[in-house]
Amino acid sequence: MEKAKKTVLKVFSSGLIFPAAVLLLWHYGAAGGLWNTFLLPSPETVWKAFCSALGNGELQLHLYASLSRIAAGFGISALLAVTLAFLCGAFPSIYAQIGGTLEFLRHVPPMATIPMLILWFGIGESPKIILIILATFFPVFLNTMHGIKNCDAGLLEVASVFGYNRWEKCRHVILPSALPSIMTGLQLGLGYSWRSLVAAELVAASSGLGYMILDAEQLSRSDVVLMGIFVIGVLGALLDMLFVIISRAAGIIR
Amino acid sequence: MTDFISLRNISKCYSAAGRSVFALKDLSLDIRENEFLAVVGRSGSGKTTLLRILASLEEPTAGEMRFRGKLCSPGNPLPSGMVFQDARLMPWLSALENIIFAFPPRERTAELHEAAKKMLETVGLSGCERSMPRELSGGMAQRVALGRALIKNPSVILLDEPLGALDYFTRRAMQRELIRIYLQEKKSFIMVTHDVGEALRMGTRVIVLGEGQMRKEINVDFSYPRPRSDPRFQRLIDEVLDAIGDGE
Known part of the structure; x- marks a missing residue:
C-alpha cells in the first residue's frame, strides 16, 4: 500500500501527467474526428513525418544549418555583450555615451529590422546571423551589467588592500562575482536565439528548421510544420539542460 | 618620537548634503613597532576612518603618514594586512584559496600553496x-580573513572591529586567539573596537577618539591574560569610559 502511494506520488511529481494528458486528448480527438486533421494532424502523422525526415536525412541537414547559425549568432552576440558590459562597467563614461542608444535598440523588435538587414547585407548568411545576434544581445548584456554593478564593494576593497590593480580586480573579483548573472544572461540569450531562428530563416533561406517550417506551410504540410515546432522546442530545452549541467559541473551555478 | 608609523596633522573631511563633516581633525599619532594598539570611541568618532587611511583605502584631506620615515602615498602604501568586521571572503574560493588571494597572481610563487596551508x-x-566560505561559521571565516591578512607577512595588521559580528563565546575565544597570534607573530596590530573591555583586554596601548581627535592615551602595561576581576583592569575601564564621556 505504502509502495503504491509512493509510486503515485512519484508519477505526480514527475511532471509527466500534463503532457501525457495533452497527448491522449490530441490522439483521441484526432481519431474521433473532433477537428479537421488537415488543420491539426494526429500525433502519429507528426511522428511519421519526423521518422521520414530523419530517414531521408532532410532533418539532419536542416538541423545542421540551424545549429550552425545559432552557434555563430549566439557566440558572437555573447562575446560582444559580455565584452561591452565589462567595458561599460570599467569605464562608466562609455556607458554614459552609449546607454541611451542601447536602450532605444532594446525596444526595437529584431524582426522589424529584417528589410534593412536584407538591404545592407543581402540575402546570404549575414542577415540571419545578425538577427540572432540582435535577439540574443540584450539579455546577455543586461544580466552581465547587473552582475558587474552588484559586485560587492567590500570584496573590491579587500583586493585594493592586497594590491590588486584594476585589471586584476576585474579578472579575479568582478568576473567571478558576476559569473552567475552572466550565466543567467547566456541561458536566457540561448532561449532567445532559438526563438528568433524562424524569423532569421525567413530571410531567403534554403535550409534550416525555420525554412523547413515555412516550406511546409507553402506545401500545406501541417504535419511537418508541427514536427519542426516540436524539434525546435525539444532541442532548445535539451540545450538549456546541457547548459545548466555544464554550469553546475563547473561550479558556476548551484 | 618613533620612526615606525607616524601620522602628522591628519584631517579627513567628508562633504554631505552641502556641508562638510570632519571625521578626523588634525590628528597626530605615533604607532610603535610590535605594539597592539586598540582604538576605541563612540560611533562617528573617526576610528574606522583612521584605519581606512592607514590601509590607503582613503586619502586624508590634510596631513601626512610616514612608515619608517618614508612618506606613504597611494603608490607607496603602508605594508599592511586588514581584517574587516565581516570576513569578506571571496565566496567562490575555498578557505585555502582565500588565503592565497592575499597575493595578486603576479606575486604568487610555487611555495605559496604550502605557506597557505601552514x-x-x-x-x-x-x-x-x-x-567554502558558506560552510564556515562566523568565527572560522574571521580566522581565514586573519590568515589572509597575515600570510603576506606585513609589518602591520589592521583590524576593523573584527569580532563585532560574533556571538559572546566565539568572541571571547577569538580574543584569546588574536592575542596568541599577536604574541607569536611579533607585528604591530591596530584594532578598532567599540568594546572598551575588549580594547583593554587585548591592547598594549589604548587610544580614545572623540569627534575626530585623540581624547586619551593609556598604556596597558600588565601581562596577558587580563581578567575582569583585576582591579587595575576596572580602573582602566573607568578611565576610558570617562574619556569617551560615558563615566557614571
Whole structure:
C-alpha cells in the first residue's frame, strides 16, 4: 500500500501527467474526428513525418544549418555583450555615451529590422546571423551589467588592500562575482536565439528548421510544420539542460 | 618620537548634503613597532576612518603618514594586512584559496600553496583547506580573513572591529586567539573596537577618539591574560569610559 502511494506520488511529481494528458486528448480527438486533421494532424502523422525526415536525412541537414547559425549568432552576440558590459562597467563614461542608444535598440523588435538587414547585407548568411545576434544581445548584456554593478564593494576593497590593480580586480573579483548573472544572461540569450531562428530563416533561406517550417506551410504540410515546432522546442530545452549541467559541473551555478 | 608609523596633522573631511563633516581633525599619532594598539570611541568618532587611511583605502584631506620615515602615498602604501568586521571572503574560493588571494597572481610563487596551508594551521583551521566560505561559521571565516591578512607577512595588521559580528563565546575565544597570534607573530596590530573591555583586554596601548581627535592615551602595561576581576583592569575601564564621556 505504502509502495503504491509512493509510486503515485512519484508519477505526480514527475511532471509527466500534463503532457501525457495533452497527448491522449490530441490522439483521441484526432481519431474521433473532433477537428479537421488537415488543420491539426494526429500525433502519429507528426511522428511519421519526423521518422521520414530523419530517414531521408532532410532533418539532419536542416538541423545542421540551424545549429550552425545559432552557434555563430549566439557566440558572437555573447562575446560582444559580455565584452561591452565589462567595458561599460570599467569605464562608466562609455556607458554614459552609449546607454541611451542601447536602450532605444532594446525596444526595437529584431524582426522589424529584417528589410534593412536584407538591404545592407543581402540575402546570404549575414542577415540571419545578425538577427540572432540582435535577439540574443540584450539579455546577455543586461544580466552581465547587473552582475558587474552588484559586485560587492567590500570584496573590491579587500583586493585594493592586497594590491590588486584594476585589471586584476576585474579578472579575479568582478568576473567571478558576476559569473552567475552572466550565466543567467547566456541561458536566457540561448532561449532567445532559438526563438528568433524562424524569423532569421525567413530571410531567403534554403535550409534550416525555420525554412523547413515555412516550406511546409507553402506545401500545406501541417504535419511537418508541427514536427519542426516540436524539434525546435525539444532541442532548445535539451540545450538549456546541457547548459545548466555544464554550469553546475563547473561550479558556476548551484 | 618613533620612526615606525607616524601620522602628522591628519584631517579627513567628508562633504554631505552641502556641508562638510570632519571625521578626523588634525590628528597626530605615533604607532610603535610590535605594539597592539586598540582604538576605541563612540560611533562617528573617526576610528574606522583612521584605519581606512592607514590601509590607503582613503586619502586624508590634510596631513601626512610616514612608515619608517618614508612618506606613504597611494603608490607607496603602508605594508599592511586588514581584517574587516565581516570576513569578506571571496565566496567562490575555498578557505585555502582565500588565503592565497592575499597575493595578486603576479606575486604568487610555487611555495605559496604550502605557506597557505601552514597559515591555516596557525589560525587553527587545519583540515579546512577545501571548505567554502558558506560552510564556515562566523568565527572560522574571521580566522581565514586573519590568515589572509597575515600570510603576506606585513609589518602591520589592521583590524576593523573584527569580532563585532560574533556571538559572546566565539568572541571571547577569538580574543584569546588574536592575542596568541599577536604574541607569536611579533607585528604591530591596530584594532578598532567599540568594546572598551575588549580594547583593554587585548591592547598594549589604548587610544580614545572623540569627534575626530585623540581624547586619551593609556598604556596597558600588565601581562596577558587580563581578567575582569583585576582591579587595575576596572580602573582602566573607568578611565576610558570617562574619556569617551560615558563615566557614571
